[in-house]
Amino acid sequence: MKYILCLLFTVNCFMLSSQSFDFQYDHYSLIIKDLEKTGDFYANILKLEEIPHPSASSGFRWFRIKGNSQLHLIGKDKVAMQHSKSVHLCLATQNLDKFIDHLNKNNIPFWDWPGKEGAITNRADGVKQIYIKDPENNWVEINTAMH
Secondary structure, three states, X not given: OHHHHHHHHHHHHHHHHOOOOOOOOOEEEEEEOOHHHHXXXXXXXXXXXXXXXXXXXXXXXXXXXXXXEEEEEEEOOOOOOOOOOOOEEEEEOXXXXXXXXXXXXXXXXXXXXXXXXXXXXXXXXXXXXXXXXXXXXXXXXXXXXXX
């Protein structure tokens, strides 16, 4: 009986220590030099809904992506930036062709993952993806992943 109680206590302690924090995605932040121009890109080209910052009247532009996920643009005059395609915001849509037409009408170039302009990457899992740059050269992936 002692062994069973000891085993139950050990298993219970292990389960308590391995509980999930139940994280949910909240937001992605970008440091931006030209807040107006870059904010307008996210509002007008990506059609994200702009939402008010809860306390600051200037220096920020916030956007709702879907549900409670957000993109926060933070205006700074001096920023040391490196723009690797591996660091990017990713948005999924089932209307990729329509979005590409929208990009073309607005003279916004796009690339596939290897870097060919005007091309679409076809991933091994069937997801199609393109990459665009915002006005400050931050990469944004647009793909067709189902959620």
